[in-house]
Amino acid sequence: xxxxxxxxxxxxxxxxxxxxxxxxxxxxxxxxxxxxxxxxxxxxxxxxxxxxxxxxxxxxxxxxxxxxxxxxxxxxxxxxxxxxxxxxxxxxxxxxxxxxxxxxxxxxxxxxxxxxxxxxxxxxxxxxxxxxxxxxxxxxxxxxxxxxxxxxxxxxxxxxxxxxxxxxxxxxxxxxxxxxxxxxxxxxxxxxxxxxxxxxxxxxxxxxxxxxxxxxxxxxxxxxxxxxxxxxxxxxxxxxxxxxxxxxxxxxxxxxxxxxxxxxxxxxxxxxxxxxxxxxxxxxxxxxxxxxxxxxxxxxxxxxxxxxxxxxxxxxxxxxxxxxxxxxxxxxxxxxxxxxxxxxxxxxxxxxxxxxxxxxxxxxxxxxxxxxxxxxxxxx
Amino acid sequence: xxxxxxxxxxxxxxxxxxxxxxxxxxxxxxxxxxxxxxxxxxxxxxxxxxxxxxxxxxxxxxxxxxxxxxxxxxxxxxxxxxxxxxxxxxxxxxxxxxxxxxxxxxxxxxxxxxxxxxxxxxxxxxxxxxxxxxxxxxxxxxxxxxxxxxxxxxxxxxxxxxxxxxxxxxxxxxxxxxxxxxxxxxxxxxxxxxxxxxxxxxxxxxxxxxxxxxxxxxxxxxxxxxxxxxxxxxxxxxxxxxxxxxxxxxxxxxxxxxxxxxxxxxxxxxxxxxxxxxxxxxxxxxxxxxxxxxxxxxxxxxxxxxxxxxxxxxxxxxxxxxxxxxxxxxxxxxxxxxxxxxxxxxxxxxxxxxxxxxxxxxxxxxxxxxxxxxxxxxxxxxxxxxxxxxxxxxxxxxxxxxxxxxxxxxxxxxxxxxxxxxxxxxxxxxxxxxxxxxxxxxxxxxxxxxxxxxxxxxxxxxxxxxxxxxxxxxxxxxxxxxxxxxxxxxxxxxxxxxxxxxxxxxxxxxxxxxxxxxxxxxxxxxxxxxxxxxxxxxxxxxxxxxxxxxxxxxxxxxxxxxxxxxxxxxxxxxxxxxx
Numbered sequence: 001x002x003x004x005x006x007x008x009x010x011x012x013x014x015x016x017x018x019x020x021x022x023x024x025x026x027x028x029x030x031x032x033x034x035x036x037x038x039x040x041x042x043x044x045x046x047x048x049x050x051x052x053x054x055x056x057x058x059x060x061x062x063x064x065x066x067x068x069x070x071x072x073x074x075x076x077x078x079x080x081x082x083x084x085x086x087x088x089x090x091x092x093x094x095x096x097x098x099x100x101x102x103x104x105x106x107x108x109x110x111x112x113x114x115x116x117x118x119x120x121x122x123x124x125x126x127x128x129x130x131x132x133x134x135x136x137x138x139x140x141x142x143x144x145x146x147x148x149x150x151x152x153x154x155x156x157x158x159x160x161x162x163x164x165x166x167x168x169x170x171x172x173x174x175x176x177x178x179x180x181x182x183x184x185x186x187x188x189x190x191x192x193x194x195x196x197x198x199x200x201x202x203x204x205x206x207x208x209x210x211x212x213x214x215x216x217x218x219x220x221x222x223x224x225x226x227x228x229x230x231x232x233x234x235x236x237x238x239x240x241x242x243x244x245x246x247x248x249x250x251x252x253x254x255x256x257x258x259x260x261x262x263x264x265x266x267x268x269x270x271x272x273x274x275x276x277x278x279x280x281x282x283x284x285x286x287x288x289x290x291x292x293x294x295x296x297x298x299x300x301x302x303x304x305x306x307x308x309x310x311x312x313x314x315x316x317x318x319x320x321x322x323x324x325x326x327x328x329x330x331x332x333x334x335x336x337x338x339x340x341x342x343x344x345x346x347x348x349x350x351x352x353x354x355x356x357x358x359x360x361x362x363x364x365x366x367x368x369x370x371x372x373x374x375x376x377x378x379x380x
Numbered sequence: 381x382x383x384x385x386x387x388x389x390x391x392x393x394x395x396x397x398x399x400x401x402x403x404x405x406x407x408x409x410x411x412x413x414x415x416x417x418x419x420x421x422x423x424x425x426x427x428x429x430x431x432x433x434x435x436x437x438x439x440x441x442x443x444x445x446x447x448x449x450x451x452x453x454x455x456x457x458x459x460x461x462x463x464x465x466x467x468x469x470x471x472x473x474x475x476x477x478x479x480x481x482x483x484x485x486x487x488x489x490x491x492x493x494x495x496x497x498x499x500x501x502x503x504x505x506x507x508x509x510x511x512x513x514x515x516x517x518x519x520x521x522x523x524x525x526x527x528x529x530x531x532x533x534x535x536x537x538x539x540x541x542x543x544x545x546x547x548x549x550x551x552x553x554x555x556x557x558x559x560x561x562x563x564x565x566x567x568x569x570x571x572x573x574x575x576x577x578x579x580x581x582x583x584x585x586x587x588x589x590x591x592x593x594x595x596x597x598x599x600x601x602x603x604x605x606x607x608x609x610x611x612x613x614x615x616x617x618x619x620x621x622x623x624x625x626x627x628x629x630x631x632x633x634x635x636x637x638x639x640x641x642x643x644x645x646x647x648x649x650x651x652x653x654x655x656x657x658x659x660x661x662x663x664x665x666x667x668x669x670x671x672x673x674x675x676x677x678x679x680x681x682x683x684x685x686x687x688x689x690x691x692x693x694x695x696x697x698x699x700x701x702x703x704x705x706x707x708x709x710x711x712x713x714x715x716x717x718x719x720x721x722x723x724x725x726x727x728x729x730x731x732x733x734x735x736x737x738x739x740x741x742x743x744x745x746x747x748x749x750x751x752x753x754x755x756x757x758x759x760x761x762x763x764x765x766x767x768x769x770x771x772x773x774x775x776x777x778x779x780x781x782x783x784x785x786x787x788x789x790x791x792x793x794x795x796x797x798x799x800x801x802x803x804x805x806x807x808x809x810x811x812x813x814x815x816x817x818x819x820x821x822x823x824x825x826x827x828x829x830x831x832x833x834x835x836x837x838x839x840x841x842x843x844x845x846x847x848x849x850x851x852x853x854x855x856x857x858x859x860x861x862x863x864x865x866x867x868x869x870x871x872x873x874x875x876x877x878x879x880x881x882x883x884x885x886x887x888x889x890x891x892x893x894x895x896x897x898x899x900x901x902x903x904x905x906x907x908x909x910x911x912x913x914x915x916x917x918x919x920x921x922x923x924x925x926x927x928x929x930x931x932x933x934x935x936x937x938x939x940x941x942x943x944x945x946x947x948x949x950x951x952x953x954x955x956x957x958x959x
Contacts, residue, residue, distance in 0.1 A: 053577075053581060055577050055580070055581075080580075081577075081580045081581055082580045082581070082582070082583045082584055082585060083583070084581075085583065086581060087581065088577075088578065088581040090574040090577070090578055091574070092572055092574050094572065094574040094575045094577065094578035096575060096578075096579075096593060096596075096597075097597070098596045098597060107579065107582055107584070107592075108582035108583055108584075111579070111582060111583055111584035111585070111588045111592070112582070112583040113583065154578075157578070157582070158581075161582065161583065167581075
């Protein structure tokens with residue numbers, strides 16, 4: 001449905017230096033799927049999205065939508081954004097303040113190529129407003145809508161011309177936390193029911209995990225990893241991805257031996273750890289093992305299989321849905337997430353059980369700073 | 381005030397002073413502001429309904445001034461001229477300003493960032509000097525443009541006549557166009573570019589976007605700018621006096637001036653004209669503020685400030701770059717050069733090889749030895765610095781009251797302090813003149829009357845600068861000072877004023893610049909001994925000493941230029957330090 005090949009975009013910044021905003025972006029989105037570009041600000045996700053929209057002219061590469069060539073540096077093709085037939089929801093919603101709800105939604109039908117009768121327009125507008133549950137607000141002034149309603153209006157306006165492709169640029173980032181969570185479900189339902197191919201840009205990892213069929217994690221203008229939410233979360237391919245998605249413990253170690261079937265044994269400060277590795281590293285090479293807090297099982301009894309370490313509960317934070325424990329294993333601190341029913345007080349000696357499948361060995365160029373173990377920022 | 385020790389107020393509470401220092405300051409400020417804002421206005425209206433006061437007869441109530449003014453068919457002409465002049469000027473300056481702003485903000489015209497930096501330079505040249513320069517350029521007899529074209533086509537046809545309504549509109553419109561440019565640039569910049577982009581994604585063509593989105597959204601700003609320009613030009617004095625009066629084209633401001641300057645002065649008639657003019661400007665300012673406040677409903681949530689795509693003009697961008705260059709030549713370079721040329725001539729003559737040989741600096745030494753020159757410089761400096769300082773301190777207290785306190789009726793204080801905004805300079809001059817002629821408290825004929833006039837006239841500017849920075853000071857910063865044991869006076873001096881510094885300084889410099897250029901109020905209020913620089917320029921003009929005037933003008937412009945550059949550097953430094 002959407003094909004982006006070797007997209008490259010550079011532009012001069014205010015100091016006159018060249019900024020490489022997007023490099024070698026190649027992605028393919030099948031019909032009816034929701035594809036998310038996830039990354040910190042300045043990672044090139046918005047540049048890529050705006051290049052697909054045609055609001056930005058890439059330096060080189062090729063973009064096809066539904067088999068139609070939209071941009072190609074080789075063939076010197078650039079279809080103007082108003083001829084691309086792509087719906088887009090902007091971060092600021094871009095609701096026109098001088099029009100009411102109906103007029104905002106009707107605008108794409110009035111200015112488009114197809115000439116529609118008044119009645120057809122009305123029909124389509126009402127249907128679009130119904131889909132986003134804004135029925136009855138047609139004559140409301142657009143600026144009198146609440147944040148969530150403006151967001152849905154922006155969606156209705158993008159959907160009303162029945163585009164082949166829908167682009168969403170951080171559509172939920174201006175909403176408060178509760179509303180954001182509700183809209184997340186609504187967006188997912190809507191996208192699935194309408195079966196519209198969508199590209200979603202966000203810096204919020206939980207949003208990406210919740211909504212997407214596929215995620216591209218981006219950093220510094222490049223795609224770092226593409227996969228389903230589960231793949232990205234459970235089998236991160238690099239330290240950056242492991243750190244950016246969810247929270248994790250990094251344990252540095254040296255490879256002792258390769259045990260086959262994608263597993264290695266590594267010597268670390270918390271003992272010998274058996275870990276999953278996508279690549280096959282040479283014994284003696286340095287690795288970083290990522291262990292998610294929820295994959296550290298804390299108990300009084302020594303687990304019978306898997307990786308085991310012995311430690312002491314240092315700090316204990318009750319968070320309602322779960323209890324976060326800071327565990328001291330030798331010199332290292334590890335974070336574990338446990339069920340609130342676990343009532344060990346601080347100071348208790350415990351065993352840590354870690355399933356080798358959930359311990360991911362990563363060969364990263366960058367090693368984590370100073371201390372061997374980095375407890376990353378918790379999910380917020 | 382309480383004595384404070386290292387640990388805060390001393391434990392033994394001293395008896396509370398009879399009048400709290402805070403309330404004393406607030407009371408004095410309210411009194412001064414109300415006095416400045418309301419009394420001259422009341423007197424003007426009263427006087428316009430009064431018969432002239434003579435030695436033998438006290439003033440009586442009469443509507444005769446208005447009857448006389450409105451039954452005179454001349455008044456109709458006055459209305460017509462003023463309206464055409466103001467409407468023409470605002471339309472011309474706005475079309476020019478909008479075009480330049482659009483070229484600068486939304487196209488890829490070369491050197492556009494340089495142009496934006498240069499855009500403030502035209503604001504430096506005082507109106508009277510700009511007008512004189514254009515007389516040198518386009519008067520029927522000595523205008524360089526006319527003479528050049530006449531020689532080129534070998535004819536004696538007059539191509540440009542600056543002494544006409546069209547000429548007045550041309551000069552005033554050019555002079556105000558930088559302001560229109562800045563207003564429209566701000567409007568273009570405040571527009572969320574995604575509003576246009578989402579129309580683009582909806583499939584709209586450029587034409588649709590421009591007419592259905594951009595223009596509609598810019599409309600409030602455009603209309604507000606039209607009103608600002610209209611009010612500014614209907615109250616301007618220099619151009620109507622220098623270009624209109626010789627050709628017999630009267631507008632309200634020049635009619636007021638003539639009514640005062642004729643012998644005997646017809647203060648009643650001047651008053652009725654002044655009140656009429658005041659009503660017109662009040663209506664303009666009222667609608668303008670109404671639009672500005674309702675404009676806020678057009679400001680929606682904004683996204684991540686993506687710069688809008690600059691439109692690629694292709695070859696046309698050389699044309700737009702050409703427009704920039706021609707504009708800059710017309711508005712700064714040529715007027716300044718013609719003043720420089722004229723200042724180097726003993727008698728004014730058109731540039732030629734022969735005239736080039738008689739270049740001398742005689743005019744400069746003449747001006748420097750001119751009897752009232754040094755006095756006027758010291759008067760101007762004294763007045764502008766004195767009024768700027770007073771205004772900024774006064775308005776700091778006012779906007780503190782308006783923004784930070786819950787005193788009932790504080791909005792009225794804000795309105796009273798902004799009231800002088802509707803006063804055209806010449807109307808303010810008339811009102812203050814009338815007031816202090818009636819109540820002789822010894823200020824008439826001294827520098828003090830000019831000081832009062834400047835204070836009144838520029839108070840709204842100071843208020844605006846201070847309010848902007850006051851809004852940004854969080855209430856808790858003051859409260860924590862109070863909790864630390866600081867008195868109100870100390871808090872104001874040590875916390876609020878330092879935090880307001882950048883806005884305070886910027887406003888101070890602005891007031892210095894506008895008051896050092898002031899002419900239209902001063903012209904009715906000065907007397908020998910209290911001349912200011914712009915009055916000396918005016919006198920030289922009346923005496924026909926054009927070359928001397930040019931020498932003074934060149935020095936004046938250079939001094940102002942240095943002042944403004946200093947201001948830019950200074951505010952930049954402050955800005956960097958605080959951000």
